[in-house]
Amino acid sequence: MPHTAADVPFDPEDATRDEARLRRFLHGLPGVDRVGLEQRAADLATRSIKKSAKLRAIDTAIGMVDLTTLEGADTAGTVHALCARARRPDPDRPGVPPVAAVCVYPDLAGTAATALSGSGVAVASVATAFPSGRSSREVKLAEVGMAVAAGAAEIDMVIDRGAFLSGRYGDVADEIVAVKQACGSAHLKVILETGELATYDNIRRASWLALLSGADFVKTSTGKVSPAATLPVTHVLLQAVRDWQAVTGVARGVKPAGGIRTTKDAIRYLVAVREVAGERWLTPALFRFGASSLLDDLLMQRRTQLDGHYSGPDYIAVS
C-alpha cells in the first residue's frame, strides 16, 4: 500500500487549529506514486465480473446512482420525469431497486422533493455557485439555505479551486465548515473538481482538506469540466476515506461524477471501492455515482443478463 494510516501523523483538532498547521499537515501528506496508482487502477479494471456477480453489481450500482440533471434548460417537467424514473427505473421489472438520489439545481429542489416524497429517494441539490464556485460566501450560503429549505437532503458544494490552487487552504476550509453548518442535518458532498487540480498530490490534499472540514462525501467533479471522474482519481479519494476511517473510526463517502456512462465503467469503480476502501463502502450510504446516462446502460445490461440476449434503448425509458 502506498499510503496507509500509519503514514499520517494525525490529530484533526491539531491539524485545523490554524492555517499554518493545516498547510503543514496537507503538505506533509505522502506524495502519490503516479505510476503505481495508474497501474493499479488499470490492473483492477481488468477484473472480469460475470453472470450472477455481474447482475448483483448492476443492482448495486443502480442503487448508488445519483440521477442527475444539471442543464440550463431543465424544467419542472423534466425533473418530474426524472423523479418518476428514479422511483422505478425500469417499470417493466419490479425487482429493479430505486436509485439513491436525484440531483438538481437548487431552484428545482422543491419540485424534486414533492415528486419524490415517500419514495425513499433523496433529493440532492448542487449549491454554492455551481459549477464554478465564483461568488461571495453570503451568496453561496444563501443558496445552500434555499436548497435545504426546499427539501434537499443532500448538498453538493464546489470548493473554491482558485483559493486552493493559490494555497489559501484556510479559506477553503472555512467555507466548507460554514456550508456544513448551513446544511444543518443535510448531508454535505464536497466537489473537488479534480480536473482542475492538476496533480494527484493536490487531489489527495483537497480530499483531506474536505474531510477535515466536515465533508460527508468527497466528490470528484461537477461534470462540467473535462477530465471528470477517472479511476485513478477515485482511487486517491477512496484511499483518503479509508485512511480517515482508520484514524478517526468514522466512515465518509466517495462520489465519482461525470464521464461514467457504461456498466463496464461502473463495475470497474465498484471493484476499486471493494479493493481500495473495503466492502463496507459498497453501499449507497458511502458510495455514489453522479451520472445521467449511466442508468440507461445499467438497465439495458440488466435486461441482457436476465433475458439472455442483447437489449436496446427501445425497451427502457432512456433519458
Place this chain on the structure above:
Amino acid sequence: MSEDARLPVAKTHKLYIGGAFPRSESGRSYAAGDARGRFLANVAQASRKDLRDAVSAARKAFPGWSAASAYNRGQVLYRVAEVAEGRREQLAEAVARGEGTPEDTARSIVDTAIDRWVWYAGWTDKLTPVLGSANPVAGPYFSFTVVEPTGVVGTLAPQESSLLGLVSVLAPVLATGCTAVVVASTDRPVPAITLAEILETSDVPAGAANILTGSADELAPHLASHADVNALDLTGVPAEQRGALERSAAGSVKRVLRVPATEPDWTVTPGIDRLRGCLEYKTVWHPVGT
C-alpha cells in the same frame, strides 16, 4: 534477383466497426482459402461481443444517416462507386481467387457490383415518390403516406457471391437510410474487407455500415435475438436454418426480409423489394386549411 528478395508486406484483414478497423475482441482469426482450398489470408473471426459493438455503432450512426437528405445519401452511395472504380483490379483479383472464377468473369462481376452502387444511389430520392402516396379520404383532411428507414438492419450476406452479392444486400440498406451490420461470407471474406476499406474512404459516415468476418453460424443467432436490431436479412443462411432464427427474431418483433431459398442470380438488375423491406410506412392525417 534483388527485387524478388523483398519481403512482401502481408495485409492484416480486420473487422469494420464504427468506421474503424479493429481486430476481433476475442483475438481470434481463421484462415480463409481460395476456391481450391489453398491458403489465401488470415482474417479476423468476429465474436458475439464484436457483433454487439457493431450493433451499438450502427445504432449510434442511425440518427445522422437517416436524417441525411435523400439527395445527400445518393451522393454518398455514388461516391462509393467512384472510389471502388479505382480499386477494380484489387477487387477483381480477390473475387477471382476467392470464387475461382476466370479473370474476365471476375472483372465483369466487379463492374456489375460498382454499377449496383450507382443504381441504388439513383433510388435514394425516389423512394418517397414511388412508395409514398397522397391518399384519397372522405373528409376535410389531407392524408399522406411517407416512407421512413426502419433502423438497424442485420444482414447475413450471401455465402457464394462474395462481392456482388454483398453489395446487393448492403447497398439497399444504406440507400433507404438504415444502418447496417453485415456478416460477410464465411469462406470468402476477402472482398468484404476490401469493400470495407472502400466504404471507409468514401463519405459513408462511421458506423452506418459495419462489416464482420467470421462464422455466420456462430453470429447469426446473436444477431437474430438482439433487441436493438430492427430488421433481419437471412440471405446467407441455408433455408433449413432460417426457421429458428426467424422465431428468435420474432421475440423482438423484427422485420425479417423475405428472401429466396437459394442465392438468386445477382447479375440481374434487382427490383425494389430489398428497399421496401427496409422501410416503414407512416401515414399522416392533416386538416385542410390550417
